[in-house]
Amino acid sequence: MLQPGLKKVDLHVHTVFSNFRHLKILKARDSYNDPLQVYERCRAIGCDYVAITDHDTIDGALDLLSKRPDLESTVIVGEEVETSFPATGQWVHVNVLGVDETIHREMAELRGSVHELVEYLRARGLPHFLNHPLQSYRLQRAPMRYVEDVLSLFTHVEIGNGTLPVGQNRTAAGILEYGRRRGFTCVGVGGSDSHGLRRIGSYVTLAEGETKEAWLASLMDGRCLTFGSEIGFLGMVGEVYGIVGRYYKRLGSPDGRAEMGAINYAAAAGFVPICLAGVPLLLNVASYAGTSGLSGLVQRSLHRSARREDLASTAALSSALPVVRTGEPPG
Helix, strand or coil: CCCCCEEEECCCECCCCCECCCCHHHCCECCCCCHHHHHHHHHHCCCCCEEEEEECCCHHHHHHHHHCHHHHHHEEEEEEEEEECCCCCCEEEEEEECCCHHHHHHHHHHCCCHHHHHHHHHHHCCCEEECCCCCCCCCCCCHHHHHHHHHHHCCEEEEEECCCCHHHHHHHHHHHHHHHHCCCCCEEEEECCECCCCCCCCEEEEEECCCHHHHHHHHHCCCEEEEECCCHHHHHHHHHHHHHHHHHHHCCCHHHHHHCCHHHHHHHHHHHHHHHCCHHHHHHHHHHHHHHHHHHHHHHHHHHHHHHHHHHHHHHHHHHCCCCCCCCCCC
16 A cells, blocks of 8 residues: 555656657557547556657647646656767666746757756756666676766665666666765655556655645655556567557558558558568567676676775774784773
């Protein structure tokens, strides 16, 4: 049973306005969730406020509010911004909450550097956190150097992501625990990262707040809890193939046909045998295994670093103690 007074939010949800970042010739989306359906699903599972966090756009949340302005008090307009570390080129995703059109445009100009983006977000006092910190990590930096980068930039990190391996979430939590030991402010948050409707709410964040503004203030103060579980590998594969199926279904609708040209239809036709051959499955197996393996590597690096610090502390304490010689009374 949840603690009385805590309000529940899934902080990582997508709609049909999230465009697919790969194979743009297909005109595919990352999700085919209608924003109103997302809202209704969130409320049906007990979410008190609904955060819509599409990739590099706020159009999903704005579309919902344009049709249902009466929902404004419970809708948190968010955006999952893709940015990168200029020195290594590693992309990362930053969830930003409380976004309006001006903020969206200003963030778009800063996406080339995570350092510039975070500096802007801090100056504006905007709630934000790093999503799935290890999903794009491919040893662009040594593990502990990357951990230091994360801790120097973010106080809030997603430690509960419903679609990623358990190991990724555990390692993200381990990064925050390592940071706390070193005096950093570290707060864990969670969201489903759902691109379908069924998995919404697999991870949620709990905080106090009788209004969405008060809830976000509790979140940024670190007065929050994360609760949920991962959907697992088979659940993730099911979600991927569900999106593929909805892509082809959408091609039969007026909205879907309006986006397509001859070359796009040709690409969609060519993609059918690729799907039937199981290529999306193989790609997801590789991604899942890679994320799990690298998460384990970072976790081991965290453990080694913690052991070294413990040994150093023990040695420092021992050297500070008075030396007592055998056969001589102390003092």
